[in-house]
Amino acid sequence: MSVFITVALIVLVLMIVYQIAQASEYAASMRNDSKTREQSTNQIMAWLLVGFFVMGMIGIVYCHNILKDKLLPVSASLQGEAYDFMFKVTIIVTGIVFFITHVLLFWFAFKYKGTGSKSSFFFAHNNKLELLWTTVPAIVMAILVAIGLRNWMNVTSEAPADANVIEIVGKQFNWIIRYPGKDNVLGKRNYKNINDANNVLGLDKNDPANADDIISQSGEMHLVVNKPVKLIIGSRDVIHDVGLPHFRLKMDAVPGITTTMWFTPKVTSAQMKLNTNNPNFVYEISCDQMCGKGHYSMRGTIIVETQEEYDKWLASQAAYLAPPAAAKSTEVVKTDSTKAITMK
Amino acid sequence: MSNEAILHESHSHDHAGDHHAHEHHEQHFFSKYIFSQDHKMIAKQFLITGIIWAVIGALMSVFFRLQLGFPDKTFPIMEKLLGEWAKGGKLNPEFYYALVTMHGTILVFFVLTAGLSGTFANLLIPFQIGARDMASPFMNMLSYWFFFVAGVFMFVSLFVQTGPASGGWTTYPPLSALKEASMGSGLGMDLWLISMSLFVVSSLLGGLNYISTILNMRTKGMTMTRLPLTIWALFFTAVLGVLSFPVLFSGFVLLIFDRNFGTSFYLSEIFIGGKALPNVGGSPILYQHLFWFLGHPEVYIIMLPGMGIASEILSTNSRKPIFGYFAMIISLVGITVLAFVVWAHHMFVTGMSPFLGSIFVLLTLLIAVPSAVKVFNWLTTIWRGNIRFTVPMMFALGFVSLFISGGLTGIFLGNSALDIHLHDTYFVVAHFHIVMGVSAFFGMFAGIYHWYPKMFGRFMNSRLGYLHFFLTIIGAYLIFWPMHYEGIAGMPRRYYDYSAWESFKQFTSLNSFISVVVIVVFFAQLIFVFNFFASIFKGRKVTTQNPWGSTTLEWTTPIRPGHGNWEGDIPEVYRWPYDYKDDGNGNDFVPQTTPLKPGEESH
Ligand code: HEM
Ligand SMILES: [Cu+2]
Ligand SMILES: [Cu+2]
Numbered sequence: 001m002s003v004f005i006t007v008a009l010i011v012l013v014l015m016i017v018y019q020i021a022q023a024s025e026y027a028a029s030m031r032n033d034s035k036t037r038e039q040s041t042n043q044i045m046a047w048l049l050v051g052f053f054v055m056g057m058i059g060i061v062y063c064h065n066i067l068k069d070k071l072l073p074v075s076a077s078l079q080g081e082a083y084d085f086m087f088k089v090t091i092i093v094t095g096i097v098f099f100i101t102h103v104l105l106f107w108f109a110f111k112y113k114g115t116g117s118k119s120s121f122f123f124a125h126n127n128k129l130e131l132l133w134t135t136v137p138a139i140v141m142a143i144l145v146a147i148g149l150r151n152w153m154n155v156t157s158e159a160p161a162d163a164n165v166i167e168i169v170g171k172q173f174n175w176i177i178r179y180p181g182k183d184n185v186l187g188k189r190n191y192k193n194i195n196d197a198n199n200v201l202g203l204d205k206n207d208p209a210n211a212d213d214i215i216s217q218s219g220e221m222h223l224v225v226n227k228p229v230k231l232i233i234g235s236r237d238v239i240h241d242v243g244l245p246h247f248r249l250k251m252d253a254v255p256g257i258t259t260t261m262w263f264t265p266k267v268t269s270a271q272m273k274l275n276t277n278n279p280n281f282v283y284e285i286s287c288d289q290m291c292g293k294g295h296y297s298m299r300g301t302i303i304v305e306t307q308e309e310y311d312k313w314l315a316s317q318a319a320y321l322a323p324p325a326a327a328k329s330t331e332v333v334k335t336d337s338t339k340a341i342t343m344k
Numbered sequence: 345m346s347n348e349a350i351l352h353e354s355h356s357h358d359h360a361g362d363h364h365a366h367e368h369h370e371q372h373f374f375s376k377y378i379f380s381q382d383h384k385m386i387a388k389q390f391l392i393t394g395i396i397w398a399v400i401g402a403l404m405s406v407f408f409r410l411q412l413g414f415p416d417k418t419f420p421i422m423e424k425l426l427g428e429w430a431k432g433g434k435l436n437p438e439f440y441y442a443l444v445t446m447h448g449t450i451l452v453f454f455v456l457t458a459g460l461s462g463t464f465a466n467l468l469i470p471f472q473i474g475a476r477d478m479a480s481p482f483m484n485m486l487s488y489w490f491f492f493v494a495g496v497f498m499f500v501s502l503f504v505q506t507g508p509a510s511g512g513w514t515t516y517p518p519l520s521a522l523k524e525a526s527m528g529s530g531l532g533m534d535l536w537l538i539s540m541s542l543f544v545v546s547s548l549l550g551g552l553n554y555i556s557t558i559l560n561m562r563t564k565g566m567t568m569t570r571l572p573l574t575i576w577a578l579f580f581t582a583v584l585g586v587l588s589f590p591v592l593f594s595g596f597v598l599l600i601f602d603r604n605f606g607t608s609f610y611l612s613e614i615f616i617g618g619k620a621l622p623n624v625g626g627s628p629i630l631y632q633h634l635f636w637f638l639g640h641p642e643v644y645i646i647m648l649p650g651m652g653i654a655s656e657i658l659s660t661n662s663r664k665p666i667f668g669y670f671a672m673i674i675s676l677v678g679i680t681v682l683a684f685v686v687w688a689h690h691m692f693v694t695g696m697s698p699f700l701g702s703i704f705v706l707l708t709l710l711i712a713v714p715s716a717v718k719v720f721n722w723l724t725t726i727w728r729g730n731i732r733f734t735v736p737m738m739f740a741l742g743f744v745s746l747f748i749s750g751g752l753t754g755i756f757l758g759n760s761a762l763d764i765h766l767h768d769t770y771f772v773v774a775h776f777h778i779v780m781g782v783s784a785f786f787g788m789f790a791g792i793y794h795w796y797p798k799m800f801g802r803f804m805n806s807r808l809g810y811l812h813f814f815l816t817i818i819g820a821y822l823i824f825w826p827m828h829y830e831g832i833a834g835m836p837r838r839y840y841d842y843s844a845w846e847s848f849k850q851f852t853s854l855n856s857f858i859s860v861v862v863i864v865v866f867f868a869q870l871i872f873v874f875n876f877f878a879s880i881f882k883g884r885k886v887t888t889q890n891p892w893g894s895t896t897l898e899w900t901t902p903i904r905p906g907h908g909n910w911e912g913d914i915p916e917v918y919r920w921p922y923d924y925k926d927d928g929n930g931n932d933f934v935p936q937t938t939p940l941k942p943g944e945e946s947h
Binding site: 002003006010011014015017018021022024025026038041042045046048049052056059060063068070071072082083086087093094097098101102104105108109112113114118119120121122123124125126129130133134137138141144145147148149150151152153155156171172191192194196202233236237238239241243245246248249250251252254255256257259260280281282284286287288289290291292293294295297299 | 441516670702709710723724726769810836841
């Protein structure tokens with residue numbers, strides 16, 4: 001009922017507005033002949049457009065001022081430095097083009113408004129001009145492509161041989177992270193072995209490389225500062241995406257396909273808390289590919305720490321495929337089982 | 345053209361065309377308004393259907409913006425309207441995603457493809473090339489009715505128990521392929537696929553018709569290089585659609601097979617709903633290739649008609665020829681060709697080969713060049729003009745502004761090294777809403793206000809038109825400009841709630857602000873809708889044949905043209921459509937039907 005009344009009310013208001021607008025248009029056409037009317041409209045609209053332009057430019061500056069502090073801190077990865085530079089170059093280039101074309105658009109609109117006394121200038125084509133504004137954008141694009149491809153080659157290049165290897169697997173709706181353990185090798189896994197109770201990644205129990213692999217289901221990933229890390233990315237069910245805004249990177253997690261991405265974190269979490277003046281600061285992994293109703297809550301975190309801190313943390317972790325007697329959950333850390341594995 | 349004589353004969357106008365209003369009085373209501381084969385009526389059907397869908401799609405965006413802007417508040421009115429889906433006045437996440445998906449599908453396909461091309465191709469092609477109707481009026485009618493039935497299926501899907509499709513308008517598998525993955529991937533997704541398949545059929549029927557009409561049915565003297573740019577744009581729009589929609593269709597067929605018949609085109613090594621599926625060897629990425637092979641041309645299918653309309657309106661209202669007519673055509677060719685070879689820029693981070701990625705970067709940034717050429721030509725068109733700020737002109741100017749703003753952000757996204765951070769963030773949302781959403785809408789609005797007199801013999805109210813213009817352009821920039829900042833900060837799109845995220849929750853107040861503007865803009869569109877429908881009955885009557893002082897052929901038809909468009913013979917064309925110059929009799933334009941004066945050079 002209330003919905004019906006609301007709709008009826010809206011229609012009524014619109015009806016009244018329409019009537020008023022119609023009446024005012026008729027009244028204007030009674031008062032003046034069409035030429036004078038047209039010219040006064042031209043005057044008003046030209047000024048309104050200029051007003052729109054000026055307010056728009058002020059708005060852009062205002063918007064920038066209130067939002068600039070809400071952007072990301074400087075890149076937390078080495079690769080991101082090149083990213084930030086390239087972003088700046090592109091902003092400047094496109095910003096100049098935006099400004100010039102808009103000045104021209106609104107200036108021409110204002111300057112050449114019909115006044116009744118002028119006539120237009122018959123100017124149908126000019127090949128020199130066309131050539132000019134074909135080649136200049138082409139050259140600018142070529143420059144941007146050159147910078148872009150150089151960076152692209154860098155981020156997609158092979159990871160250095162000494163990189164830490166970590167696997168991250170998406171599932172509806174959280175991240176599972178696997179470390180290779182002492183042997184530095186991630187063991188084989190097969191999706192047919194998956195079992196949510198005791199084998200979330202489907203590790204192949206016959207592969208000895210799996211024996212010391214550590215799995216974290218809390219979505220917390222530990223990285224060593226200044227040490228390259230290579231992520232092996234997978235998915236158990238639908239497509240997800242490992243989004244690392246602070247590191248300026250992302251890569252899809254696709255079921256049936258393994259993707260990778262490597263980078264070098266350069267600021268520890270502790271340092272970042274100081275840099276951003278935010279004691280709650282945390283590197284977050286956001287799922288950036290629509291994956292179902294819990295997509296928005298598919299959150300992981302990253303802790304970047306020094307080598308010592310990392311080693312200490314790693315030593316406290318239990319291998320996932322612990323011997324039968326030991327605990328299965330990594331949440332409950334059993335030191336003795338870790339020892340059992342490391343001794344092997 | 346020879347067909348002109350034939351067509352004319354078949355219409356045998358033996359009574360001089362002075363009482364055109366009565367000529368077709370014997371037409372039955374059904375054949376006149378429902379199963380009409382008259383291109384003008386079909387255009388109106390597309391337009392009005394499009395408007396209805398636009399209101400539905402926009403209302404959906406109001407609902408999900410309420411959630412985004414005010415995640416911790418409840419809105420009882422939503423429960424009234426949506427029932428179960430908004431229990432307690434708060435959208436449930438499942439339905440939030442369904443709304444986002446439906447909003448995208450409806451606006452991209454039903455409004456900005458069918459509503460835009462369907463309307464203007466049908467209205468303008470016969471009118472502006474000088475034909476009495478389409479090559480096949482029957483196919484044309486079918487095209488509308490396939491679209492209509494597609495709409496029925498989509499509408500029905502809103503009411504099924506598991507809800508409509510909810511995997512995003514791109515409906516990537518496996519999410520869209522597996523019922524276990526999401527509620528919307530059940531019956532809702534089946535209906536979505538049926539609806540979209542019918543939609544493809546509608547597009548193909550329409551597109552083939554547009555192409556053959558333009559190529560074969562031009563009036564005498566109407567060479568291809570005398571076609572208005574609207575027709576050129578609509579021609580390439582149809583070419584894009586005809587070549588790419590079948591690929592989308594094949595993508596859908598494989599998806600239907602995976603969903604229903606146990607094939608593994610897109611599925612491999614999946615563990616879901618507590619069990620491992622048998623499918624191995626498929627690739628979800630294949631679907632993305634097939635989808636974007638249409639998906640990218642699709643964005644130009646949406647853009648080109650607006651470009652054509654804006655060219656026409658900027659020239660007419662500047663009382664000046666379009667600058668660089670041939671450059672405009674060549675850039676349309678460039679865009680059309682390149683549109684087919686840039687699709688993978690939507691897939692830079694799917695793990696595809698980085699080398700392949702580089703090629704797509706190059707081709708993508710190349711497409712910015714013809715786009716830039718168009719912008720500079722538009723600017724030069726208004727330079728030293730004698731501008732009349734009619735309502736369509738305002739929208740055409742707004743179109744240019746928005747196209748620049750949105751095109752420039754494409755340069756960021758097209759560069760894979762930048763996209764690797766911006767992909768699937770609000771930066772993308774801002775980019776495509778400005779360039780495709782709002783800009784294409786501005787082209788459409790410009791066209792509606794401009795050709796309304798031809799469609800209905802009346803004018804829309806211009807005061808409300810100006811109000812509509814300013815509210816919309818200000819609102820659109822207020823909504824989408826700040827979204828770039830959210831995207832640069834890495835804020836992902838398609839999130840139901842950001843409050844748990846340390847990195848994104850600083851935008852809470854901005855999100856509320858945007859949502860408030862969305863509501864205002866929504867009501868501004870209702871002003872347009874009301875103006876549109878009320879003016880059909882109450883608008884100021886058109887009293888002259890050529891109210892805008894245009895050169896093109898549609899303005900040589902009677903004020904309310906009957907079936908067949910022209911009373912007597914179809915006029916012959918002697919010159920290009922942009923002769924906005926002194927005709928020697930105090931007019932500032934020379935219609936295409938005026939023979940060249942002795943010694944006058946043709947363009
Ligand atoms: C200068 C020309 C343009 C370039 C270089 C460009 C580039 C891009 C790129 C690279 C993306 C993918 C972004 C991502 O998902 O990470 C994108 C997305 C998009 N663009 Fe453009 N674009 C341009 C113009 C246009 C135009 C004219 C339209 C529409 C008329 C358009 C509509 C879209 C849409 C709809 C999407 C998003 C689709 C989605 O993911 O849902 N773009 N653009
Ligand atoms: Cu997700
Ligand atoms: Cu694209």
